[in-house]
Amino acid sequence: MLSEEHIPVLAEPLIEKLILPADAVIVDCTLGHGGHSLLLGSRLGPNGRIIGLDVDPESIKKARDVLAGLECRVDIYRENFSRIDSVMELAGAESADLILADLGFCSAQLENTERGLSFEQNMPLDMRLDERLEVTAADILKSEDENVLADIIYRFGEERASRRIARLIVEQRKNKPITTTAELAAIVVRAKGLNRRWVKSRSKEIAQTFQALRIAVNHELDVLERLLENLPSRLKTGGYAAVITFHSLEARIVKQSFKQLEKAGVYEALTKKPITASQDECRRNPRSRSAQMRVVCKKM
Numbered sequence: 001m002l003s004e005e006h007i008p009v010l011a012e013p014l015i016e017k018l019i020l021p022a023d024a025v026i027v028d029c030t031l032g033h034g035g036h037s038l039l040l041g042s043r044l045g046p047n048g049r050i051i052g053l054d055v056d057p058e059s060i061k062k063a064r065d066v067l068a069g070l071e072c073r074v075d076i077y078r079e080n081f082s083r084i085d086s087v088m089e090l091a092g093a094e095s096a097d098l099i100l101a102d103l104g105f106c107s108a109q110l111e112n113t114e115r116g117l118s119f120e121q122n123m124p125l126d127m128r129l130d131e132r133l134e135v136t137a138a139d140i141l142k143s144e145d146e147n148v149l150a151d152i153i154y155r156f157g158e159e160r161a162s163r164r165i166a167r168l169i170v171e172q173r174k175n176k177p178i179t180t181t182a183e184l185a186a187i188v189v190r191a192k193g194l195n196r197r198w199v200k201s202r203s204k205e206i207a208q209t210f211q212a213l214r215i216a217v218n219h220e221l222d223v224l225e226r227l228l229e230n231l232p233s234r235l236k237t238g239g240y241a242a243v244i245t246f247h248s249l250e251a252r253i254v255k256q257s258f259k260q261l262e263k264a265g266v267y268e269a270l271t272k273k274p275i276t277a278s279q280d281e282c283r284r285n286p287r288s289r290s291a292q293m294r295v296v297c298k299k300m
């Protein structure tokens, strides 16, 4: 019954951590193709409820189909999870038994040739998960000054060659705007002195700059912080928050927020160390290799 195109990451260890009543209210902040929601929703009865959020209409369309057969109530909103407060108000749900966020993007978004999230194919440098956002990655490369570009690449990509990459971007855009993934990848290759023939096997070297721009375009760290601030007031006592991260910047933010609220007596950690995928899951779903899941339970 699971979605064939998107395999939900760390789904089994997540289910193992939770005891949910049949009438639970579950908020899936990152609906995607509905993989996690389908699994969780199939455990709910007719009085249970899933409130799903996603910024991407294509993901929402897919999730609607996938979740259509569930017995529980399903309400879907095209909203950023930073607005969880207003979505729950609109949905008439005061608090939830589980709030889940499986961050980042689905493989379908990565492969979408309009979005420019991957440098494996040549595509326009858009990178917006939500096309209602006004600024694309190409806009940032066109208009930000060299220091701002270097800071973005350093902070969000943890890229040590950020200054050299920014300098080359500025040099190149004097001749022609940088508008495609291939152009940006070529600049990173040049700035880092990578051997072109080895680009594929050293793709992590290029991925850091792409990650940086994606984070900047979608304000990923800011919206994550806002979500985490809102969680305690939107969880029932005994309710769970589970966040799956895919890179160290978002993992650090989640770790710090959960730790702080544990110290304040608000949360109990259900994962002393983050849960990672088993060898078997990594083999079945390579995307799960970098996933880390943290789960807390609200105490008061």
Ligand SMILES: C[S@@+](CC[C@H](N)C(=O)[O-])C[C@H]1O[C@@H](n2cnc3c(N)ncnc32)[C@H](O)[C@@H]1O
Binding pocket: 006, 007, 008, 009, 029, 030, 031, 032, 033, 034, 035, 036, 037, 053, 054, 055, 056, 059, 079, 080, 081, 082, 102, 103, 104, 105, 106, 129, 223
């Ligand atoms: C990794 S996928 C989720 C997959 C889902 N758990 C499943 O099993 O099918 C992440 C989804 O979150 C969405 N997304 C990313 N950032 C978001 C945000 N700030 N607010 C709402 N949705 C977001 C993306 O559009 C994408 O569809």
